[in-house]
Amino acid sequence: MSAWCISQNSRVFTFVNKSLTTFKCLLRCPENSDQYLQSVYLRRLIMAFAPILRRASAAKSLFSLSRLSLGSSPSVRSFQTGASGDDRQPPPPPSPSSIAGYHVSSGGYMRGAVYREPNQPLTIEEFHIPRPKVNEILIKTKACGVCHSDLHVMKGEIPFSSPCVIGHEITGEVVEHGPLTDHKIIQRFPIGSRVVGAFIMPCGTCSYCAKGHDDLCEDFFAFNRAKGTLYDGETRLFLRHDDSPVYMYSMGGMAEYCVTPAHGLAPLPESLPYTESAILGCAVFTAYGAMAHAAEIRPGDSIAVIGIGGVGSSCLQIARAFGASDIIAVDVQDDKLEKAKTLGATHTVNAAKEDAVERIREITGGMGVDVAVEALGRPQTFMQCTLSVKDGGKAVMIGLSQAGSVGEIDINRLVRRKIKVIGSYGGRARQDLPKVVKLAESGIFNLTNAVSSKYKFEDAGKAFQDLNEGKIVSRGVVEIL
Numbered sequence: 356m357s358a359w360c361i362s363q364n365s366r367v368f369t370f371v372n373k374s375l376t377t378f379k380c381l382l383r384c385p386e387n388s389d390q391y392l393q394s395v396y397l398r399r400l401i402m403a404f405a406p407i408l409r410r411a412s413a414a415k416s417l418f419s420l421s422r423l424s425l426g427s428s429p430s431v432r433s434f435q436t437g438a439s440g441d442d443r444q445p446p447p448p449p450s451p452s453s454i455a456g457y458h459v460s461s462g463g464y465m466r467g468a469v470y471r472e473p474n475q476p477l478t479i480e481e482f483h484i485p486r487p488k489v490n491e492i493l494i495k496t497k498a499c500g501v502c503h504s505d506l507h508v509m510k511g512e513i514p515f516s517s518p519c520v521i522g523h524e525i526t527g528e529v530v531e532h533g534p535l536t537d538h539k540i541i542q543r544f545p546i547g548s549r550v551v552g553a554f555i556m557p558c559g560t561c562s563y564c565a566k567g568h569d570d571l572c573e574d575f576f577a578f579n580r581a582k583g584t585l586y587d588g589e590t591r592l593f594l595r596h597d598d599s600p601v602y603m604y605s606m607g608g609m610a611e612y613c614v615t616p617a618h619g620l621a622p623l624p625e626s627l628p629y630t631e632s633a634i635l636g637c638a639v640f641t642a643y644g645a646m647a648h649a650a651e652i653r654p655g656d657s658i659a660v661i662g663i664g665g666v667g668s669s670c671l672q673i674a675r676a677f678g679a680s681d682i683i684a685v686d687v688q689d690d691k692l693e694k695a696k697t698l699g700a701t702h703t704v705n706a707a708k709e710d711a712v713e714r715i716r717e718i719t720g721g722m723g724v725d726v727a728v729e730a731l732g733r734p735q736t737f738m739q740c741t742l743s744v745k746d747g748g749k750a751v752m753i754g755l756s757q758a759g760s761v762g763e764i765d766i767n768r769l770v771r772r773k774i775k776v777i778g779s780y781g782g783r784a785r786q787d788l789p790k791v792v793k794l795a796e797s798g799i800f801n802l803t804n805a806v807s808s809k810y811k812f813e814d815a816g817k818a819f820q821d822l823n824e825g826k827i828v829s830r831g832v833v834e835i836l
Contacts, residue, residue: 464595467520467610468815473511477816485591485614487533492544492617497629499608500524501818501831502637504755512757516583519602520592522609523554524637526629540617549623553784554605554637556619558586569783609815611835621788624796631802634830639791642669644782646677649751650726654678657724659715659743661685662731663695665830670728675699676799685711694828697804715743730754737762746772753779806830
């Protein structure tokens with residue numbers, strides 16, 4: 356306790372000291388614990404009492420919580436950005452002038468890749484290491500995938516709060532659990548364990564999550580996708596030089612550390628590499644969700660995948676794993692089509708050289724496929740997808756598009772021929788992510804073949820430039836080891 360330094364307030368010191376003694380058994384902090392462990396438990400205790408301290412008018416008049424040091428480690432300030440998660444309403448954007456509260460940290464800083472303005476290069480900036488809250492986990496990021504969803508944000512095609520740290524498919528190592536985190540979560544993800552994170556991070560408690568539909572999680576869309584925060588309406592990211600808040604695209608995974616709700620994680624076996632396994636959290640996760648829940652692929656089904664990028668190429672492997680017969684890959688780049696043959700495609704179609712719909716019907720004896728998947732997010736390929744399916748077939752849309760884009764469809768054919776058009780954003784993290792990991796662990800899904808480009812963390816900007824220019828054949832991954 357001699358390491359504490361609390362400005363102008365011996366009463367707060369006494370309060371915390373007594374609380375530590377009272378709750379020592381609860382926190383499992385033995386008297387003979389080393390100084391580092393005691394500091395960790397002290398930090399958890401203080402964070403648990405933060406709401407009480409913030410609301411205590413007496414405390415407000417007694418001291419300033421702008422800087423609080425624990426041991427020899429520097430502190431980190433935290434900022435309230437709006438209403439609590441219980442209010443179920445997205446908060447107003449945070450501003451340094453209206454922030455309150457504090458953040459106790461073990462100290463340290465990290466780097467993250469920041470998007471600030473459309474069509475401007477990413478900047479690598481320094482942050483305070485983020486701190487997890489209840490049922491959240493701090494992860495030391497090992498790798499992060501390079502996805503078109505991030506690129507859409509960076510090009511201003513999909514609105515998102517800025518500045519933000521991008522990156523949403525990650526692998527890493529568990530560093531810390533948030534205070535009061537459920538003991539079952541701590542048992543499943545102990546400190547030092549290897550994990551993979553899904554881009555859809557279910558809250559686990561909303562009406563959709565309660566039904567097992569994690570891909571429709573209310574809080575994920577209301578807070579993260581709409582506001583760039585986690586589900587208490589607050590970001591976990593603050594810049595080192597001025598403490599200003601920065602938003603999070605999913606967990607903000609293109610950084611050396613990230614915080615994610617525990618329900619969006621799955622254990623990563625030692626047999627799987629960190630780098631290649633990063634794509635499990637989006638590219639493979641999205642493909643699995645489309646094949647299992649939207650397309651409902653059955654053995655013997657025929658399928659066409661339009662757009663053979665990271666997600667489209669993963670659809671080929673998942674369709675093969677589900678027993679599809681004719682697997683037709685459609686793209687305009689010959690190198691991607693050649694790659695598709697190694698990933699399960701039985702036929703390839705270059706849509707720049709021939710009519711894709713006619714060729715698909717020719718391959719299927721004039722019928723069309725049972726399932727067509729659109730993985731680009733363009734009006735032209737949307738129409739190709741709906742025209743490629745047989746009567747009673749399913750057209751599954753998984754490609755994101757520029758905001759406001761509209762796809763056309765032949766209404767009479769839709770009605771008369773019982774065509775089903777289904778959207779699919781991703782898998783269901785709690786049930787699907789462990790299955791995806793098993794597919795990779797068993798070798799059914801070939802991770803090594805699915806990753807075509809690797810980048811250093813400092814080259815994250817170049818990775819997205821290559822993606823934008825079509826230079827990444829299947830999936831690119833940024834290594835943050």
